[in-house]
Amino acid sequence: MPPRARRWNGWGFDGEAMAVPSRAAAWLASRAPAGVPLVPVDEAACEVGEARPLPPLPGAVAGDRASRLRHACGQSFPDLVALRTGRPLACPDAVVEPEDAAQVAAVLEAAVRHRIAVIVRGGGTSVVGGVTVPPRPDPVVVLSLARLRGLVDLDRQSLLATFLAGTTGPEVEAALGAAGLRLGHEPQSFELSTVGGWVATRSAGVRSNGVGTIDGLVAGAELATARGAWRLAPQPASAAGPELRRLVLGSEGRLGIITAATLRVRARPEAEHGTVVVLPGWGDGLACCRELVQSGVPHEIMRLSDPTETAFGTTLVELSPLVARASRALFGSRRFAEGCVLLLGWAGTDREIGRARTAARRVWRRHGGLGVGSSGWRRWLRDRFRHPYLRDALISAGWGVDTLETAAPWRELAALHAAVRGALERAAAGRGFEIVLLCHVSHAYRDGASLYFTVFWPLRPGRELADWRELKRAATATLLAGGGTLSHHHGVGTMHAPFLPREIGAPGVAVLRAAVRALDPDGVLNPGVLLVDEPLSRATDHGPRITSGEEA
């Protein structure tokens, strides 16, 4: 089955979309009036510069205009602005699609020999500039892993499945489903993103409270590096020095090109069930989630929206008149005026689910929660991969949209939430516009949780990027200052790279840079991602091996 055609200038597949419901537009407009829609230009009107000459490269090489344009960037807000205005910052000089790990290694070898920068691309869904081609004086190719797909080994005894790096979410689950198994890793990009991308960026899926994030799902990996093939055999645990798998996880293509990964899989559950709970306020919701996790009440999905996201959420769905009236009555009551929706999901046998739900009910009731049935849960589960399409529709309706996410210990969470809101509101006010900020917790741990913010602001012609940059800067600085991490699951890319030193400190940067230089001494792989780099041409001035003088 050939992959479905991807939209060239926005999220997802051609033909798929999610329109902005009129109630949602009205709700948004009453808080932050729409700006000027950013109407996309035709693909033919895009500026695609002349490709620079390249030496012969192994594998399938495409140098045509459409391939180059469609591999120029990912799905960050600046990426979308570039595509919609037809001014991509840079296009690769060619797109290379190796057929197997040996060809990946051969491309990398040629790139090192000829000093060609290589942007490694899986599903192309990075929202942090992780696959955005940088403007450079030297040639750049995109190495797409689209042809490295499929299950290569299934160890049923150990519940380990080895997939090629370019295998997408649905392909992973189809291959495992045929054996009665599943991975259960479902990031919002599930339909598009790939095993290699998940590992490279430390991705997390909506079922992470049950199955864990990709960090814990990876048992082994294989990489092509500029110093040869690197195989980290699957191991359940080890004390043989630092866990180098964890250095590969989150390496974002800087250490090598992940060609395969061995993942920890599990039996498919007999049943799945979920419910919607409304809690009186954000504090109650956080306390409820914390207790559920810390007291070990089993669950697979947990998603708590803050009052603003809860209110926005009700504008997105078409409710029957009866349900709509009940919803208005509930959120109109004094008790739930600041109500927060909590989605909880379980998987297992009916008996296990029943027990877990009973235990969860005791907890949510202790925090003033009210169970309101499972229809909202089923709708969310059905639609969850469609939500990103809404961003494109909103941009076409005059709103900028971006997401910011972090994680922090429970102790810091409420203050961090308030601080990010304050920082964004101040930043917007300083530039003369208003924002709407939504937030949810969708990954919780015994010691803390993620916060996922969505910000809407009015688009102003010619100032789309400057406004975005100021919001991004204000939010990022605030969450770092408040004990949050730079990203819970979007990664670093080029966008967060300047902020990373604040999080990991000078020793952390020194270690990471040393690791990158050890395996990619010429700096050909994803320059500028993860770590802010000198341009490739400068780095290579020093010869084929990095000298220690640069370490200082």
Added chain:
Amino acid sequence: MPPRARRWNGWGFDGEAMAVPSRAAAWLASRAPAGVPLVPVDEAACEVGEARPLPPLPGAVAGDRASRLRHACGQSFPDLVALRTGRPLACPDAVVEPEDAAQVAAVLEAAVRHRIAVIVRGGGTSVVGGVTVPPRPDPVVVLSLARLRGLVDLDRQSLLATFLAGTTGPEVEAALGAAGLRLGHEPQSFELSTVGGWVATRSAGVRSNGVGTIDGLVAGAELATARGAWRLAPQPASAAGPELRRLVLGSEGRLGIITAATLRVRARPEAEHGTVVVLPGWGDGLACCRELVQSGVPHEIMRLSDPTETAFGTTLVELSPLVARASRALFGSRRFAEGCVLLLGWAGTDREIGRARTAARRVWRRHGGLGVGSSGWRRWLRDRFRHPYLRDALISAGWGVDTLETAAPWRELAALHAAVRGALERAAAGRGFEIVLLCHVSHAYRDGASLYFTVFWPLRPGRELADWRELKRAATATLLAGGGTLSHHHGVGTMHAPFLPREIGAPGVAVLRAAVRALDPDGVLNPGVLLVDEPLSRATDHGPRITSGEEA
């Protein structure tokens, strides 16, 4: 309360011991006759060379003979041979005990300035040469973290507790117990080993199936490095590049000196219970453990002994005549002639424990298991920290004793067990003696488990180390070839360092070495641990910064 006095030439505390029961000695002797006891010399008879002159160092500095001798090595078999024969390989020129993190940093700075090698020491329980002072032409000091003890922050909301690195197991649990909390990390060295040592060596405790290994218990860490202080703030999860905590975990003092760690703690359970199950054979036992873990039956402790360990275990305990008869009848039956003892332990409320035990019983019965009550479990729980004392008693009785441990996917486990036995038996036969080999699984994961081997052999005067070396080499090569890791929880030390490249590959070594050089460019910290190094004097010939020529 001052720490109890440690035995200078063996495991544990002065006054504690575990004698070899006569039944155990007879059982062993019938399989591998005892050799010549290695009778320990007096402390006064030990060779302790002249201390080389040192510059003034910050903190408490001890240069006396006893301090130097008592900090010369850890608890590996070669360490014990050295101490018993009075010929320690090398003694430090001084022992430094900094009072706080600032003094740790000051000592490290002085060491770098004066090119003094620093051996970092927590509880001193390494069995792989991790704290053994190497013979070197240059001065060597031991930096003991014995004075950095105690709880420095407790975040009850996030269940995070920050301890100074030198805090021992009992001190950790006492501080947490006062707050109704526990860590639950109980390696066999629990009474002696320290938070910093656990993190540095990726330790695992007997409750790991319930609470996880130290890898998952560490949320944050602070280190003194030769490039300044490094703080990795506690985070529940992150995608901000590779998880550098995991590079600190298992770094064995090569990246810096861990001064504090923030650990994930939990509420103390209301109750604890355990039981003993006998399974018909090793294969049944492995299958039973695998099903318990993969089907998610809750438990905290799991320990499956192979038939030989099961048989040896019955010789260690004093049973009432009635129980002894029952035991003989059981293991004398055809069904349980190759019987394997499985210990299972649970913690939680009585109700949770009851449910889990019922679920577990269904599983063990499916594998032919027979529950034989909880008295053996209680005895094991009570005595488990005393078992290492037996090693010293056995050496005094003429047997060499060493332990080897690994982990591998379930698919490889049975073959790996057989291969290690074969390799050790062949190695022993080649040198003209016999061995007894015990094995147990004590840490299990959805995708695999640990194997922990104990080997006994007859000591031969003057050949103690050569015989040991050949056994160690044969076993290590075999477990690496069979898909096992070099160590599940003992670490690398100096002993496994030559084997590490086989496990992590040339790219892995390049990355590790680069990380070490980035943070310790002069190579003063724990030289020879983790990675085989050139002597410090050679490394420093090249000047204060390592040049890239050495990377090749």
